[in-house]
Structure formats: structure tokens, C-alpha cells
Amino acid sequence: MDDAAATRTLDAILQRQGIDHGRQHALPVTTRRICCIAHPSAPHDVAATNNDGDRSMGLSGEHLVTDTINCRSVVDLVGPGSKRLAGKFQQAWTRHRGHYGRKSGSASQAWLHGRTWLDIQAFMPLLRMLATCALTTMVVAADPADIPVDVHGFVGFGWFRTWENTYLVADSQQGSTEMWEAAVSVTSRPMDRLRLGVQLFARDLGIYDNGQPALDYAYADWRAEDWLGVQGGRVRIPVGLLQEEIDNDTARTQIFLPWSVYPLRVRDFFLAVDGAKAYGFIPLGGDQSVEYTAYGGVSTVDENGGFAISLARSAYGNINELTSKRTLGGMLHWNGPEGLSVRGSLWNTTGLSVRGKRGNVSTSADIGQYWWTVASLGWEAGDVQLAAEYSRVHYDGTATFTPPGIRVPVGQNQDGGYVSATWTANRWLEFYGAVEASRLQITNEDFGQTRALVGAFAIRPKPNWSLKLEWRELRGQAGYVTTLDNPSGLEQNWRMVALKTTADF
Amino acid sequence: MRPPIIACITLLLASAAADGAVAVLHPDLANQRLDRDRVAGMLMGRISTWSDGTPVVVVLMDGQAAVADLTGREVPRLLRGWKRLVFSGSATMPTQVASIGDVVRQCMAARGAIAILDQPPTDPGTALVITLADPAP
Numbered sequence: 001m002d003d004a005a006a007t008r009t010l011d012a013i014l015q016r017q018g019i020d021h022g023r024q025h026a027l028p029v030t031t032r033r034i035c036c037i038a039h040p041s042a043p044h045d046v047a048a049t050n051n052d053g054d055r056s057m058g059l060s061g062e063h064l065v066t067d068t069i070n071c072r073s074v075v076d077l078v079g080p081g082s083k084r085l086a087g088k089f090q091q092a093w094t095r096h097r098g099h100y101g102r103k104s105g106s107a108s109q110a111w112l113h114g115r116t117w118l119d120i121q122a123f124m125p126l127l128r129m130l131a132t133c134a135l136t137t138m139v140v141a142a143d144p145a146d147i148p149v150d151v152h153g154f155v156g157f158g159w160f161r162t163w164e165n166t167y168l169v170a171d172s173q174q175g176s177t178e179m180w181e182a183a184v185s186v187t188s189r190p191m192d193r194l195r196l197g198v199q200l201f202a203r204d205l206g207i208y209d210n211g212q213p214a215l216d217y218a219y220a221d222w223r224a225e226d227w228l229g230v231q232g233g234r235v236r237i238p239v240g241l242l243q244e245e246i247d248n249d250t251a252r253t254q255i256f257l258p259w260s261v262y263p264l265r266v267r268d269f270f271l272a273v274d275g276a277k278a279y280g281f282i283p284l285g286g287d288q289s290v291e292y293t294a295y296g297g298v299s300t301v302d303e304n305g306g307f308a309i310s311l312a313r314s315a316y317g318n319i320n321e322l323t324s325k326r327t328l329g330g331m332l333h334w335n336g337p338e339g340l341s342v343r344g345s346l347w348n349t350t351g352l353s354v355r356g357k358r359g360n361v362s363t364s365a366d367i368g369q370y371w372w373t374v375a376s377l378g379w380e381a382g383d384v385q386l387a388a389e390y391s392r393v394h395y396d397g398t399a400t401f402t403p404p405g406i407r408v409p410v411g412q413n414q415d416g417g418y419v420s421a422t423w424t425a426n427r428w429l430e431f432y433g434a435v436e437a438s439r440l441q442i443t444n445e446d447f448g449q450t451r452a453l454v455g456a457f458a459i460r461p462k463p464n465w466s467l468k469l470e471w472r473e474l475r476g477q478a479g480y481v482t483t484l485d486n487p488s489g490l491e492q493n494w495r496m497v498a499l500k501t502t503a504d505f
Numbered sequence: 506m507r508p509p510i511i512a513c514i515t516l517l518l519a520s521a522a523a524d525g526a527v528a529v530l531h532p533d534l535a536n537q538r539l540d541r542d543r544v545a546g547m548l549m550g551r552i553s554t555w556s557d558g559t560p561v562v563v564v565l566m567d568g569q570a571a572v573a574d575l576t577g578r579e580v581p582r583l584l585r586g587w588k589r590l591v592f593s594g595s596a597t598m599p600t601q602v603a604s605i606g607d608v609v610r611q612c613m614a615a616r617g618a619i620a621i622l623d624q625p626p627t628d629p630g631t632a633l634v635i636t637l638a639d640p641a642p
Binding site: 150152183185187189193195199219221223226229248250251252285287289339380427460463 | 577
């Protein structure tokens, strides 16, 4: 059953029940469920209302799925009387899953976006930015031959396997090598107080990002004083203790940042802003100091990136517009005595707008305010480091599907946290352990509805080369696994093992 | 002829393990004021310019206990923190060297260079060498 057929079938259902498409919000709960399942012809676990008829349509991704219903089949929602119809929907969605779940690469990208690797238009913003940086460097330096330039980079390759549930890629339960990342950064300090930098980054994480090169940052930085620096351009932003190192696992022991706080699949949305930030370092004496960052700009995300793919996999189909009006936020960090540190982070995006097309259905979502806050606590004592963080995500908005003109509220009030310990046994061996917990809706679930026990170790044969193993034992699925990838149903208890090697220069 | 070490340069380190430890600086940094917090801030990438705007160039040599005394981190772990800064667009990577001679050469050549060593170099050339003292009681 294709999208058009699904739509026609839905129309028939609605007609039988005498439902006015344009007044979906007034429908009885049971009917509303059917609308939400069928019309976007989307995965039922992320596109269905909950049993209360409360906030319903999910967007996708760790921070966007809302009120996921982990029903094992469409029959659970439409009822036994519609079993035959449910079976058809199930088949359609299974095929849909096959579309997204197949080996990622240029073919699937072309299918998703009508664009190929050779499409130069995709690289024009990057080229413009590089040209600007190069030109700036040339202008400010009296003798370009004297400009000091630092080039660094890293490349990491990994393998992962899941048990009981499929995650990130269709063949994850057989083991997948679709996990690599690479970056090259160029920095220069052509004159006193001024630093210029640009970094290109690419990664493949299952079906996400698919090796698409992205401009991670491109900035001009002016450090007026220790307590005041200003950076403009495309600038990376700090959220929590670890967001800035999300790509570079050489700086940590474990392979993945805690899933309960840091979004794994939609990194591009929370990574940087096109705008500016102010930052500084203020010593307080007695080994204590304060660091701060305040930023503002626009969160620009690639329509081929992980965030867009997450949206495409939920209710919104091919994403052809993904914009936001502005992003504001900041971080305040206190380095206290005896290795203690405390950090508070705030991230806010206004006017997030999503426009997509699923078959002949135009999809859209408009989120007024999107908040992400993180409270962090760290402690370092010699070879042992402890960290604890608590994260909360909140947004509200509406989604529209036309035809038939269904408008549904979307929203989320999610939280998560973790406690971790890292022990540096010696110069070449480190161990990491953590307990993570999260929930998708604070009002409906107990904290820790989804939780994970994580263990990892890293061997560093050389200072710039690491070999790592990470094991995750999980209970619950919130925001991680969906029936889109597991059509036969989700298992409550599942696990993941990952291996990775990374080198940098 | 080596420039005189100006009296305003004071480098105060509390740890007894840092006895004999020195800071090696580029000759142009004679007028800079230093204290323990500021040196630690430079070694950890939080302070990136001297007071006159000259960019700080951190020169790191592995195995120097004085670096760990100041920052709480041995050089390999300190460098991992620097990688986090560099790959998030917040810093320029320190210069890593393998010998005392390379430390001195880097500190003579690079404006704004600072290195911390456990012992004074036998041949400092034109680089400034500041003996690290315990803080005044």
C-alpha cells in the first residue's frame, strides 16, 4: 500500500465514521487515534495519540518523540474489528521501514532528497564560508607567508551490535560497521588577540548522516581580556559538560556520551549556531574560577542531516524546509576547590518550522519555544573523575497534515540524567561506568522508566590512538528504539556492544 | 645578552613537588605578571592571551611533574582536554616537544611561548627562566 492508497483507505474509514477532517481536534479519542496513525502513513509508534487523547504526534529523535505508544501492532490501536485494514497498514509501514533501513549511501540519499554527492549546490555555503575565512586571513596579515596555521584532525571507525532490539540501522542485530567519523580543523592566529578557525566534519551512524560532510564551525575569535572573548560566524555551543566533545571521542574513555542527556542521532540540531558568542574566564583565587558562555544566532541544520532524517522517519516524509528563527543560550561554570565543578546550561530555540511531503500529503510542524536545560556536577581527584548531570527538554507546537487538514498538538516534557565514574588506571588504560535514566513524558512516567547500565574501557597504545569497548545494558525504549525498526515489537530488555578505534593528529 | 628578569614576574606554586620547577618564557614576556592561577589557566587552555594581547603558546613536554602539580592532570590527560577544546573551536593546540632542548628552542622562537619544567634547562639561550617559588607565607 503506498501513501496515496493509505490516504484513500483512511478517508474511507473516516467517511464511514462520519468524521470531518478539518475538525480533527473535536473528534472522539478513538477516532483521533485512527487519524493520526493512518494519515501520515507513518510508523504507528511515533505517530499515534496516547490513550488519553493527549499530546500526540511525535516528531522523532531523542528529544522530539512524544508520547510514544509501544503498541505491538496497529491492531492494538484500531481494534480487532479493523484487523484486515491494520494488516495492510502494517505491510505498508514495513515497506516504509525497508526504505529507510536499507544500507545508507548515495542512493538512499538521492531518494530522500533528490540530491547526489556531486551536487555542487550542497557545498556552496561551505565554499562561501571557507572563502570568507581565507580572505579575512589574507587581509589582516601583512605578510601571508608569516601566518601560522595549525591543522589537526581525527578519524574513528567502529562496529556495534544490538541484541533483542534493532537500533540505528536495520542490521544492527547482526553487527554493523556503519559507525565512523572524521574531522579536519584549521586554526590560525594571524594577529594578536585574533584567532580564526574552520572545521569540516563527517560521520556515518547507521542510517544517520551517511558521511555527508558538514561545516562544524567557521569562526573569527577576538580575545579582548581573559574575562571577555567574542566569537562570530558558525560557532559551537556548550550544553552540559560534554556537548562540545560529542564528536571527538579521543577526549573521553567511553564511546558514546550518555544517551539520557545528549542526543546521539540529531547532533546537528544542537551543535552550533550561525551567530556569535561571548565567553570568558574569571579567576576567583584559591584554585577557584568561573567560566561563562552566552550565545545567540540561528540553528541551521542540513536537510540531509541526522535531524532531518529523524523527522523523515516519523510523520513528516521528505523534509524540504527546516528552519528556526533564533537560538539563545548560555553556560555558567564554577571551578570550585578540591576538583569540584558545577555547571548550568540553557538552550532555547524559537520558531522551529518543519515542512515536508509524504506522498501527496503535505506535512508541517511549528514549534514556538524549544527548551533544553542541563544541570551538571563534576569532581576530579587524581585519577578518578565523577560526573552527574540532569537534563530537561520541553517544547510545544502544532503539526499539520494536508490533505485532509488535520492539526494536532505536539509537545514534549522529557528529562534524563546519569551518574558516571572514570578511572585512569595508568597512561594507557582507563575504565568508565555509568548509570543512565530517562523518560519521555515527565507527567506520565516514573523517572528511570528507561535506564541503562554502561561499562567501557579504553586502551591507548599511543597518546593519539585509542581502542575502546563499550557495553550497554538497557531496560526500556524511550527515544531510542521504535517499532519502525522493530515491526514485530519492542523488547523491554536489550543491550548493545560497540568497539571503536580513533586516531588523531 | 639575556634580558634581565624583571621583578614583577612572580610565579607562585604551592606544591613542594614543584621544588626546582621553572617556567620558561619567550624573551618578550619579561613584563608579564604571572601567578599560579594564571599559569594553570594557560596550561588548561582557559587563558589564551597575555595581557598585551600576545597569543599564549603552550609548550608541553611529557613527564614534567610540575605540570601535574599546577593542573591536577598529567600531560597526556591534559592534552586530551586540549583536543576537546581544539575540535570544538575553542583553542589552538599546544606545541608538543620531546626534549629540554626543544622546549628552549620553541620558547625562544614563538612569541608568547610558555613551558613548565621540573628543572631549569642547562642552556636556556635567550629564553627567560623563572624559578618557581613557594607562595609567601
